[in-house]
Every structure is written in C-alpha cells, then in structure tokens.
Amino acid sequence: MIRLDNLTKVFDTPKGAVTAADHITMEVPSGEICILLGPSGCGKTTTLKMVNRIIRPTSGKVFINDEDTTGLDTQDLRRSIGYVIQQIGLFPNMTIEENITVVPRLLGWDKARYQERARELMRMIALEPDAFLKRYPSELSGGQQQRIGVARALAADPPVMLMDEPFGAIDPINRAVIQDEFLKMQQALNKTIMFVSHDIDEAIKMGDRVAVFREGRLVQYSTPDDLLAAPRNAFVESFLGEDRALKRLNLVKVREVVSDEIGTVRPGDTLEQALARIDDFGYQNSILMVNDRRQPVGLITRALARTTKGYCRDHFQNVPATVALDDDLRKVASLMFAQDTTWLPCVDEEGRVCGQITQRAMTHHLGSRFRPTQEDDAPPPDAATRE
Amino acid sequence: MELIQYALDNLELLTSRTIEHIALVGVAVGIATLTGVPIGIAITKNERVAKAVLYVASIIVTVPSIALFGIMIPVLSLIGQGIGYLPAVIAVLLYSQLPIIRNTYTAIHNVDPALREAARGIGMSQNQRLRMVEIPLAVPVIMAGVRTAVVLNIGVMAIAAYIGAGGLGTFISRGISQSDPRQLIVGAVAVSLLAIIVDYSLLAIQKRLTPKGMERAAETA
Numbered sequence: 001m002i003r004l005d006n007l008t009k010v011f012d013t014p015k016g017a018v019t020a021a022d023h024i025t026m027e028v029p030s031g032e033i034c035i036l037l038g039p040s041g042c043g044k045t046t047t048l049k050m051v052n053r054i055i056r057p058t059s060g061k062v063f064i065n066d067e068d069t070t071g072l073d074t075q076d077l078r079r080s081i082g083y084v085i086q087q088i089g090l091f092p093n094m095t096i097e098e099n100i101t102v103v104p105r106l107l108g109w110d111k112a113r114y115q116e117r118a119r120e121l122m123r124m125i126a127l128e129p130d131a132f133l134k135r136y137p138s139e140l141s142g143g144q145q146q147r148i149g150v151a152r153a154l155a156a157d158p159p160v161m162l163m164d165e166p167f168g169a170i171d172p173i174n175r176a177v178i179q180d181e182f183l184k185m186q187q188a189l190n191k192t193i194m195f196v197s198h199d200i201d202e203a204i205k206m207g208d209r210v211a212v213f214r215e216g217r218l219v220q221y222s223t224p225d226d227l228l229a230a231p232r233n234a235f236v237e238s239f240l241g242e243d244r245a246l247k248r249l250n251l252v253k254v255r256e257v258v259s260d261e262i263g264t265v266r267p268g269d270t271l272e273q274a275l276a277r278i279d280d281f282g283y284q285n286s287i288l289m290v291n292d293r294r295q296p297v298g299l300i301t302r303a304l305a306r307t308t309k310g311y312c313r314d315h316f317q318n319v320p321a322t323v324a325l326d327d328d329l330r331k332v333a334s335l336m337f338a339q340d341t342t343w344l345p346c347v348d349e350e351g352r353v354c355g356q357i358t359q360r361a362m363t364h365h366l367g368s369r370f371r372p373t374q375e376d377d378a379p380p381p382d383a384a385t386r387e
Numbered sequence: 388m389e390l391i392q393y394a395l396d397n398l399e400l401l402t403s404r405t406i407e408h409i410a411l412v413g414v415a416v417g418i419a420t421l422t423g424v425p426i427g428i429a430i431t432k433n434e435r436v437a438k439a440v441l442y443v444a445s446i447i448v449t450v451p452s453i454a455l456f457g458i459m460i461p462v463l464s465l466i467g468q469g470i471g472y473l474p475a476v477i478a479v480l481l482y483s484q485l486p487i488i489r490n491t492y493t494a495i496h497n498v499d500p501a502l503r504e505a506a507r508g509i510g511m512s513q514n515q516r517l518r519m520v521e522i523p524l525a526v527p528v529i530m531a532g533v534r535t536a537v538v539l540n541i542g543v544m545a546i547a548a549y550i551g552a553g554g555l556g557t558f559i560s561r562g563i564s565q566s567d568p569r570q571l572i573v574g575a576v577a578v579s580l581l582a583i584i585v586d587y588s589l590l591a592i593q594k595r596l597t598p599k600g601m602e603r604a605a606e607t608a
Contacts, residue, residue, distance in 0.1 A: 052508060054504060054507060054508055074510075075510045075511070075512055076510070077510075078507070078508060078509060078510035079509065079510035083505070083508035083509055085501060085504060085505060085508065087499075087501030087505075088501070088505075089499075089501040089502050089504060089505025089506075089508075090505075091502060091505075091506075091519070091520050092502075092524065092598070092600045092601050093520070093523040093524055093598030093599075093600055093601055094519075094598075094600065095599075095600070102509060102511075102519070103509050103510065106509070106510060106511065106515065136599060136600025136601075137600060138600055138601070139600075152509070153509075162508075
C-alpha cells in the first residue's frame with residue numbers, strides 16, 4: 001500500500017515559486033496498479049518521484065504499508081522500492097547479470113543467491129538466461145532492454161514499484177507485447193505499483209485505478225470504468241477524448257453482457273422448423289445451427305427458410321465469427337462492424353455455444369453505466385475530494 | 388648514414404637517456420593523474436569552483452616551460468633543489484593538470500542524467516555511484532587526457548635538459564652548444580619517436596580499460 005498525505009512540492013524558479021504538486025492525498029491499495037495520468041507539467045511525475053525522494057517533498061508524507069517513510073534512510077527507502085524509468089537507464093559498463101543484480105549486491109546478498117535470482121528474473125521476463133546474462137545492454141533491442149529494466153527493479157522483490165512512463169520509448173507493437181507480459185507478471189507478483197503515463201489507452205489497459213492530474217492537483221481518482229463513465233469535469237472529459245464510450249469497450253468482457261438465451265437448430269431439422277424457431281425467438285435475419293456437441297456450424301437465414309424446402313444441413317451459410325467469454329467488447333464491436341451483423345454467437349472454452357451477444361445488449365450495458373451518473377452529479381465514493 | 392652510424396655508436400647512451408626520459412615523464416604524469424582525477428571529480432559538484440580550477444589550469448599551460456623552470460630555480464634553491472630532477476617533475480606535473488582535470492570533469496559531468504537517476508533511484512550512495520557507474524564510464528575519456536598529458540610533456544621534458552634533468556633533451560642541448568647536427572637531429576628524432584610510440588601504447592591500455600559494453604561507444608569518441 002502506498003498512501004500520500006498532503007504531499008506538496010514547490011519549486012523555486014527565477015520566475016517565482018511554482019507549485020508542481022499541491023496537497024496530493026491518495027492511497028494505492030496493496031497489489032494494485034495506479035496510473036498517474038495527465039498532460040505534461042501536470043505534476044504526475046513530480047508526485048511519483050517524491051515517493052522515493054528523487055524529488056524531495058516540500059511538505060506532506062508518504063506512507064508505505066502504513067509506515068511513515070519520512071524517518072527512513074533515503075538509500076534504504078530506495079532499495080526497498082522498484083524503480084523503472086522511461087530512458088531505461090541500464091548501466092552500459094555492466095553485463096545484464098550485473099545490471100539485474102545491482103540492488104541485491106547493494107543489499108549484500110551472497111553471490112550464489114543473487115546469481116540464482118538473476119536466472120529466475122530472466123525466466124520471468126521470458127529472456128533465455130544463458131543467452132543474455134553475460135551480454136551488455138548495447139547488444140539488446142529497446143524492448144529487451146526495458147524488460148531488463150523491469151527485472152532490475154524487481155530484483156530484490158520490493159513490495160512497491162514506481163514506474164515513470166516505462167514503456168513510452170518503445171515502438172507501439174512491442175509496447176503492447178510488453179504491457180501484456182507485465183500484466184501477466186503482475187497477476188503473479190501482486191506488487192503495489194504507481195505508474196506514470198500520459199497515454200489514456202495505456203492507463204485504461206494497465207490501471208486498476210487512474211489518478212488524473214492537472215496543474216499540480218489531483219482532479220479525479222477512480223477505476224478506469226468509473227473514470228470513463230463519469231468524468232468529474234470538462235477537463236477530464238476532454239482529456240479522455242470524445243470516444244471515451246468506445247474506450248470503455250476495452251474494459252468490459254463478453255461474459256458481463258452475454259445473454260445465455262439463444263435459439264438454435266440442428267442439421268437434421270427441416271427449414272420449416274427453422275423458420276418457426278426464428279419467429280419464436282423473434283430473430284430478424286437468421287438462426288444458428290449447431291452440431292451434436294453444440295458447436296456452431298452454420299446459419300440458416302430467414303429468407304432462405306421461407307422460400308426453400310429441405311433440411312437445414314443442406315442449406316446453411318458459414319458462421320461469420322464467434323466470440324469467447326473473455327474477449328472484450330472492443331473485439332466484439334469490431335467483428336460486428338466487419339461482418340455487418342448485430343449479433344454474434346458466444347462460445348465457451350470447448351467451443352460450445354453458450355449464448356449470444358447483441359449490439360443492443362452492448363449499448364444498453366454501456367448506457368446503463370452512463371445514465372445514473374449523468375443525471376446525478378454526486379462524485380463516486382472513491383473519487384478524490386479535491387478539485 | 389652518418390646519423391644512423393652516430394646513433395648506433397651511442398646506442399647505450401641513447402637507451403639510458405630514453406629510459407631516463409620515460410621515468411621523468413612517467414613519475415610526473417603518474418603523480419598528476421593521482422591528483423588531477425580526484426580534483427576533476429570533486430569539481431563536478433560545484434560549477435563555479437570547476438570554472439575557477441579549469442581557468443587556473445589553463446593559465447599554467449600558457450606559461451612557457453623555460454620561464455617556468457626559471458621561476459622555480461630561486462624557489463627550489465631554498466631546499467637545494469633549484470635545478471635537476473625536482474623542478475622538471477614539478478613542471479610536468481603542473482602542465483599535466485589541465486588535460487587530466489578537464490577530461491575527468493567533462494567525462495563525469497557528461498554521464499547520461501538518466502543513468503545517474505537510475506543509480507540514485509535504486510539506492511546507490513554517492514560513492515557507490517562514482518565507483519560503480521560514473522568512473523567506469525569516464526575511464527576512456529580520462530585515459531585520453533592522460534595520453535594528451537604524456538605526449539605534451541615528452542616534449543616539455545626535452546627542454547628540462549637545460550636545467551640538468553637529463554633525458555633525451557641532453558642530445559639536443561649539446562647538439563646546439565657544440566654545433567653538432569648529428570646529436571641535435573638524433574635527439575629530436577628520438578623524442579618524436581618516443582612520443583608516438585608511447586601514445587600508441589597508452590591507446591592500447593585505454594582500450595583495455597574501457598568497459599566491455601562501451602567499446603562501440605568508445606571507438607566513436
């Protein structure tokens with residue numbers, strides 16, 4: 001857990017005092033990723049760097065796991081916090097192994113222990129230990145270097161990590177890969193993480209909570225879904241972008257919206273029966289045909305069923321696409337647009353049909369989260385109170 | 388032909404003078420490195436002090452060596468060392484400060500701020516940062532400064548023959564006073580060759596001292 005209590009930084013500049021962070025009070029619960037989000041100069045980086053005293057707070061306190069860090073020795077404090085920066089900052093004069101083990105060595109671990117730890121970390125970041133440990137940073141690609149940067153921060157297994165735009169300098173394709181890898185690692189590691197970003201999409205993807213900063217103040221602190229559904233003010237709203245409803249699609253899984261009621265036909269049914277079922281269920285265009293194991297095998301269209309006689313197995317069309325329960329709605333929407341359809345069958349892990357998802361259900365789900373908060377201006381309970 | 392003959396006839400003397408020359412420069416630059424590198428590191432903490440120190444070091448280099456020897460004669464005579472070994476070493480020591488201090492200062496000063504922040508952020512003390520990161524990264528540039536100092540002072544040391552410090556300069560001074568071009572030319576060529584050879588040897592040492600991961604970066608420097 002990281003708790004900031006009225007953390008403030010005032011810089012003395014030739015033009016006068018500038019308040020970079022103004023009474024920031026917030027708490028990151030254990031095991032969660034909190035994204036500090038905002039435009040440049042909003043105070044998010046200053047706030048992050050006050051946690052490990054790269055920037056010394058003017059006033060206010062930082063608590064880590066309920067312990068006031070004010071009294072701690074600066075070096076001890078920093079060694080107990082993982083730190084990842086955008087420029088990566090691997091030491092070019094050290095091998096990968098020396099880079100990764102630098103904190104354990106500072107802490108005085110014995111050699112066997114930190115060497116074993118280095119191998120363990122390399123496996124965790126999916127780089128072959130034997131191939132990489134003896135190489136130098138300049139021999140690695142940017143993406144590999146940042147994985148090493150993350151491994152270095154994790155080396156002494158700190159409970160808390162600070163990450164300053166860690167994936168900002170990596171190309172978009174590799175960035176997505178590293179983000180996914182990192183989230184997977186986090187599921188196992190459960191670190192408490194503060195993570196600076198100026199990228200709203202990254203914030204939504206990575207964050208359990210998002211803190212939006214503006215001009216040194218914490219404007220809104222809530223879950224990504226609440227943030228997108230109920231931006232606190234016009235600034236947050238404009239920062240999130242006009243497509244924020246679409247961004248929320250990323251956050252919702254099919255299983256939250258799926259309707260398990262779906263009418264189907266069998267290959268052995270007649271088209272007449274199929275037409276009856278289409279009407280029974282009120283489907284507009286077509287009905288799904290499944291095999292004995294309830295796997296989707298085809299579509300029977302209303303137009304065809306009305307004009308043709310015979311069995312379903314002889315007159316079906318291909319199923320355009322199916323979605324899985326853990327897919328997000330963004331993928332579903334994309335498939336619907338691409339296939340020009342308003343519904344898609346949903347399958348479970350074994351590929352059996354377990355329901356359907358309709359465009360209407362999706363818009364209803366998003367809308368139901370928007371509506372009450374738009375009518376009622378009261379802030380959500382977990383939001384920051386300062387404005 | 389005559390020159391080669393002369394050199395061969397006096398090979399023993401030539402060798403001992405060369406060794407003497409190397410020893411003089413070696414001791415002086417060695418001491419200069421031990422003082423210049425710490426000074427160069429220390430002044431990175433304060434820009435104003437850095438400017439002042441580098442300014443003084445630059446002024447010293449502008450003093451002609453003959454004048455410097457002249458100034459030192461009355462001062463060092465107080466301890467009975469007005470001429471000979473001691474003033475020669477002191478002169479070279481002083482001349483070496485600028486390249487060594489300046490290169491050390493520049494190298495440490497130019498360490499990538501991201502590396503410095505990373506080092507601070509993971510909890511290195513100031514000394515650990517210097518020892519584990521900043522000095523290893525600065526070594527190639529510091530060594531380049533030492534090389535400059537050595538080559539520069541192999542020339543200066545030739546003049547120190549006039550105050551009786553020995554070395555290859557004695558061939559030159561005798562050549563002039565005895566109007567003997569053979570001695571003059573052999574001495575001059577020997578000094579030049581020595582400078583070139585020593586420069587290349589130090590370059591080899593510099594490469595060896597360069598941290599492995601930085602070889603590519605060091606070649607372009």
